[in-house]
Amino acid sequence: YIGESARNNTVVTMGDNTLLDGVTVEEAAEKGIEGDSVSATIIRCKITNNLQRGISWLNGDLVTQWCEINNNSWHGINHEGNSKLLIVENCKIYDNQHDGIRTVSSKLTMLNSMIYQNGLEISPSAYYGISMLNPFSSPMIRNCTIAYNANEGIRCVGSDQNRPNVWSSIFFANNADDNYIDISGCKEPWHCCLTDPNSLDQPIPDPPKDARGNIRSNPGFAYPYPLYGYFHLNWDSPCINKGEPNAIGPDEVDIDGEDRDGDGSVDIGADEVTCEDSSDPNDWNGDGVINYEEFAILSHAWLSCDPNSPSYPNPNNPDPNDSYIWYVQRWGFVADMNKDSCVDMADLDLFM
Numbered sequence: 001y002i003g004e005s006a007r008n009n010t011v012v013t014m015g016d017n018t019l020l021d022g023v024t025v026e027e028a029a030e031k032g033i034e035g036d037s038v039s040a041t042i043i044r045c046k047i048t049n050n051l052q053r054g055i056s057w058l059n060g061d062l063v064t065q066w067c068e069i070n071n072n073s074w075h076g077i078n079h080e081g082n083s084k085l086l087i088v089e090n091c092k093i094y095d096n097q098h099d100g101i102r103t104v105s106s107k108l109t110m111l112n113s114m115i116y117q118n119g120l121e122i123s124p125s126a127y128y129g130i131s132m133l134n135p136f137s138s139p140m141i142r143n144c145t146i147a148y149n150a151n152e153g154i155r156c157v158g159s160d161q162n163r164p165n166v167w168s169s170i171f172f173a174n175n176a177d178d179n180y181i182d183i184s185g186c187k188e189p190w191h192c193c194l195t196d197p198n199s200l201d202q203p204i205p206d207p208p209k210d211a212r213g214n215i216r217s218n219p220g221f222a223y224p225y226p227l228y229g230y231f232h233l234n235w236d237s238p239c240i241n242k243g244e245p246n247a248i249g250p251d252e253v254d255i256d257g258e259d260r261d262g263d264g265s266v267d268i269g270a271d272e273v274t275c276e277d278s279s280d281p282n283d284w285n286g287d288g289v290i291n292y293e294e295f296a297i298l299s300h301a302w303l304s305c306d307p308n309s310p311s312y313p314n315p316n317n318p319d320p321n322d323s324y325i326w327y328v329q330r331w332g333f334v335a336d337m338n339k340d341s342c343v344d345m346a347d348l349d350l351f352m
Contacts, residue, residue, distance in 0.1 A: 001027035001313045007051070014040040016060075032072070042067055053078045054096065061085040065269065070095045076118065080104040088113055089170040090255055094229065095301045097121040099131040100149065108164070109141040112254055114231060114270050119150030129153040129174060132164060139164040139188070142247055143260070145231045145270040146182070147172040156185030166244035169230070170219045170269035171195060175227070188212055192242040193219045193268045203238050215242065219269065223283075232256075232271050239268035282351070284334055298351055301343045303337035 001007050008030035012020060016038040024046045025032040032050040033042065039061040047069045054072040059081040069076040069091065076096040079086040086103060088110040093100040099106065100118035110128070111252045119127030129149035132139060135158050146153035146169060153174040166189040170181035173195055177263055180195040189212065196204070196216035203220035220237030223230050233239055243266035254272035259299070267273055277290040284294050335343045337350040 007080070009057075010034045011050075014038055014041070014042075015059050017271065019043065019181050020045055025054075026050060028052070029084045035062065045078075048072065051062055055079075057081070057086070060082060060327055061087075063087045063089075064091055065089045067091045069093045069100075072096045075097045075102045076100045079106050079108070081106050083107065086107070090253070092116075092229070092255070094118065095120065096129045101130045102133075103131070103135060103139075104133045105136055107136045108141070110139075110141045110144055112143050112252065112260070112270050113147045114147075114229075114255060115153065116145070116147045116149065116229070116231070126151045128155045128337070130155070130328055132156040132158065132185075133276075134158040135162050135164065140167070141165070141169055142167040143254070143266070143268075143270060144169040145172075145255075146170065146174065146233060148225070149174045151175050151178070152184050154182060158185070164297075165190075167247055168266060169189060170239060172219050172221075173225075189214055191242060191268060193217060193239050193242070202301045203236075205236070205238065207238050209242075213242070213244070215239075231269065233267060233269065233273050233336065235265075235273065237273070241265040241267060243268045282337070296350070298335040298343065298347065302344060 007027060009028065009030040011025050011028045012033045014020065014033060014035040018040045020042045022044045026049045028050040030052040031045045034053045035057045037059045041063040045068045048071050050072045052074040054069045055077045057079045061084055062079060063125065075098045075139050076093045082105045084106045085131045086106055086108045091113045094116045094219065097120050100115045115129040118129050121127060128151045129146050135156060141154065141164060153171045164186045166183065166186050168191045170193045173180065174182045180197050182194050191213040194214060194216050196288060199218045203218040207215040207217040209215055215238060219239050220234050222232045222234040245261060245266045248260050248266055254260055255270040257272050258272050260266055260272050280290065282294065283290050284297050335347060337347040
């Protein structure tokens, strides 16, 4: 971003065998990060608020690890290239207006990642959590959480022999306008939790498994929507210990960096429940601790008190297009801890 009338079309252009580590890339007029006929690695980067694609990659291999890719006006990641590899590990890809990930003729491997609330643009064309066109070989999606995308969480169009393999992943509340069809064009999933339209509100305690180990149930997230960005599993989730253990690598970790098979089994989805995991209604950002980050949310809402405003959120019917921070900053319903329609000293006392 240079000025009101001037932006770079691309913020970062990657060379061959290069590494981008720990950088925020934002405000491009077109592409946040671009690569053409090169192979590179992107680690611990935040790629956000670009006016077209977060990452645009052509004819080269790309590895992304521990990245957060969100609020881009087109795709979060667009990867094109015959037989070229896209590896996505431990990433969060969300709130992109078009597809979270779009691939054309390439091979995707995605592990321990979260893909949610993508496809927000209202358009005659449909956008998805992950969209694959004519994939090379058979892509692999394993131990991921894919939720609340506008249409299918995964959609693939291509030859039958190259359809994606999907293992040990949670699909929840995708494609709400089409009876929650979570995936299309893929091979039959294994050991996955798929949306059951009849149990959207409460998980089934012990849902039956089909021949491939799949269940249909609410997955039992510890934090309710609209805290949709924090898909930790509650202690009684039906997804615990139901994943496919033989597919996990020896040093693999979940979305929080915790050992995936430390207790001898594997949970479905991107989160591996440990003995330290817990939920609390005042852990507003869902990171497992109540600290200055929650205090910052309360501070944003301080002295707000206008529940009759049209912008005041209805807690019983939150707008699915709103992010959590938007929800809190619109007069701070969550921070109004004693529910007296004002965020004041009484709420601070309860918070402390």
